[in-house]
Every structure is written in C-alpha cells, then in structure tokens.
Amino acid sequence: MENFQNKTAVITGAGSGMGRYLSVLLAKAGCNVAICDIDEDSLVKTSEMISQYNVASSQHVVDIGNKEKIDEFYENVMAHHESVDLVFNNAGITVVSDFENLEEKDWDRVIDINFHGVINISRKFLPHLRSRPEGALINTSSIFGMVAVPNQSVYHAAKFAVRGFTESLAKEMKDTNLQVHSVHPGHIGTNILAKAKRIRSGNDQVASGLVSLNSEMTDKEEGEIFRDNGMHPSRAAKIILEGVIRKNSRILVGLDAKVMDLTQRLFPNHYQKLWPLVLVPVFAFRRNLRKPLPGIAQES
Numbered sequence: 001m002e003n004f005q006n007k008t009a010v011i012t013g014a015g016s017g018m019g020r021y022l023s024v025l026l027a028k029a030g031c032n033v034a035i036c037d038i039d040e041d042s043l044v045k046t047s048e049m050i051s052q053y054n055v056a057s058s059q060h061v062v063d064i065g066n067k068e069k070i071d072e073f074y075e076n077v078m079a080h081h082e083s084v085d086l087v088f089n090n091a092g093i094t095v096v097s098d099f100e101n102l103e104e105k106d107w108d109r110v111i112d113i114n115f116h117g118v119i120n121i122s123r124k125f126l127p128h129l130r131s132r133p134e135g136a137l138i139n140t141s142s143i144f145g146m147v148a149v150p151n152q153s154v155y156h157a158a159k160f161a162v163r164g165f166t167e168s169l170a171k172e173m174k175d176t177n178l179q180v181h182s183v184h185p186g187h188i189g190t191n192i193l194a195k196a197k198r199i200r201s202g203n204d205q206v207a208s209g210l211v212s213l214n215s216e217m218t219d220k221e222e223g224e225i226f227r228d229n230g231m232h233p234s235r236a237a238k239i240i241l242e243g244v245i246r247k248n249s250r251i252l253v254g255l256d257a258k259v260m261d262l263t264q265r266l267f268p269n270h271y272q273k274l275w276p277l278v279l280v281p282v283f284a285f286r287r288n289l290r291k292p293l294p295g296i297a298q299e300s
C-alpha cells in the first residue's frame with residue numbers, strides 16, 4: 001500500500017490515545033474513516049477533530065468485546081462506506097492485579113476485548129478485505145506481547161495471543177492482496193492505565209521497566225504519571241502508519257520497545273533486571289517525544 005488517499009479505514013478504540021490519532025492522521029492523509037469506540041462522548045470528540053479534513057466519516061458506538069455486536073457493526077460500516085481497505089484492531093484495556101487476586105470476570109473481560117475482539121473483527125472483515133485490490137489488517141498487540149512483567153498476566157495472555165494469531169495469518173496471506181501487521185508499542189502516554197481496574201494485594205509492582213511507579217502512589221497518580229511520561233500517541237500513530245506503508249509485518253513503536261525486544265532475545269531469563277540500566281538513556285531521549293505532532297488536529 002503506497003498511501004491512504006481515497007481508501008477507507010475502520011479504527012476500533014478511536015475515542016482515545018493511539019486510536020484517536022490513527023483516525024486523525026488517516027483523515028489528514030485523505031482516508032475515509034469509520035471510527036468505533038465503546039465510549040460515545042470520546043468518539044464525538046475524535047469526530048470533531050477529524051471534521052476539519054475533507055473525508056467521509058462515520059461513528060460506531062460498539063462494545064467490541066461483545067461478539068453478538070460484530071455483525072451489526074460490520075453491516076453499519078458497509079452501509080456508510082460501501083468498501084473498506086484497512087482495519088485497525090486497536091481497542092484495548094488492562095487490569096492490574098496479581099493472578100491470584102484477579103477475578104474471573106475481569107480475566108474474561110480483558111480476553112473478550114483484547115483477544116476475542118481482534119479475532120471476531122478480523123474474521124468478519126477478512127473476506128471483504130481479501131476482495132479489495134489491496135487491503136491491510138493491523139492488529140495492536142504490545143511490547144507486552146513479547147516480554148512479561150508481574151501483575152499483567154491477563155494482558156500478556158491476550159497480547160501474546162494477538163501476536164501469535166497475527167503472525168500466523170500474515171504468513172497465510174503472504175503474496176496476496178492483504179498485508180497483515182502486528183503492532184508492538186512500548187510506553188505510549190495514554191489514559192489506558194488511568195482507566196484500568198487496579199487490584200492491590202501487597203505485591204504492587206506495575207508496568208515495571210516502562211515507567212517508575214511505586215506502591216506509595218494512588219491509582220490516580222499512577223495513571224497520570226503513565227500518561228504524562230510516554231511517547232505522545234500522535235507520534236505512535238505516525239510510526240504505525242509508516243510501518244503499514246513500508247509493509248513491515250511487525251511494527252515496534254518506540255526505542256523502549258526495540259530495547260526491550262532486544263534484551264529478551266539476548267537474555268531470555270534476565271531481561272527485566274537489565275531494563276533499569278538500559279532504559280534510563282532511552283527515557284531521557286524520549287522527553288522530546290512527549291509533545292504532540294505539530295500540524296494536526298489537537299485535543300481541546
């Protein structure tokens with residue numbers, strides 16, 4: 001795929017973070033967008049941001065973790081746009097808890113959204129994407145689909161699974177019209193942790209290696225520090241779209257993601273111990289990347 005002009009993209013989780021800026025950058029590039037989120041208010045704000053670009057857009061309030069709603073979502077998108085060229089399975093949540101204290105309903109909810117949501121939407125849109133002259137399926141895993149830390153077992157289970165699914169499908173689709181990408185962001189400054197359910201059980205290490213959080217902090221403080229210290233999601237979205245144009249099947253977002261990937265290859269048993277050493281210079285370098293990209297619609 002050489003550019004996004006006059007194509008149509010579906011973006012899930014478009015009300016916030018990377019999904020919002022994927023939608024803005026795609027619209028800026030002349031791509032029509034079908035934006036989806038479970039949160040209607042945030043979707044309206046994204047819709048306002050893309051209204052300055054001269055593209056067709058539609059808004060879809062959908063819980064992608066509810067399998068029953070995926071057929072209707074597909075039909076609604078098709079009724080608005082007739083055809084779709086790109087699908088970004090971006091929506092995701094996390095719950096921070098050790099496994100022993102994680103309730104089954106929270107486990108199921110994360111798996112339903114982060115894994116089954118990706119599978120069900122991929123399954124539904126795949127025949128149509130295959131019928132297009134060129135199509136792209138872009139599934140967001142995480143660097144946490146490659147390395148593991150404590151208190152994120154369900155998130156890892158889903159994100160490792162998304163990577164496995166996506167890499168297998170990419171091989172099946174080799175030499176076809178469909179490019180398939182798995183996306184592995186490092187620490188991106190979004191509200192994902194601020195919105196996360198947090199079960200405190202004494203062993204409260206969270207997002208270790210990505211950002212300095214400690215058990216003295218409140219949930220709110222943790223969420224704000226996470227949001228304010230990561231790469232701005234507009235910059236992450238730009239890297240993802242560049243990866244699609246370059247046909248990179250695996251898109252690592254951020255130097256921290258690249259460093260973490262490398263450390264787990266070199267030191268599979270000890271990589272997390274190395275992160276405080278090797279990631280400090282990366283975090284210092286990242287300061288410049290916390291600002292939004294210039295020249296695009298911004299959040300008010």
Ligand SMILES: NC(=O)c1ccc[n+]([C@@H]2O[C@H](COP(=O)([O-])OP(=O)(O)OC[C@H]3O[C@@H](n4cnc5c(N)ncnc54)[C@H](O)[C@@H]3O)[C@@H](O)[C@H]2O)c1
Pocket residue numbers: 012013014015016017018019036037038039042062063064065066090091092093113140141142143144184185186187188189190191192193195230233
């Ligand atoms: N922020 C990071 O550091 C980071 C790192 C690696 C991977 N990721 C992944 O990137 C993706 C985007 O995350 P983000 O950081 O931009 O988070 P975010 O919280 O800013 O945005 C996620 C969006 O998904 C929506 N969403 C949640 N559940 C939904 C559902 N059931 N149906 C539809 N929409 C739903 C939310 O309302 C929100 O608007 C997620 O898959 C996340 O796991 C994030």
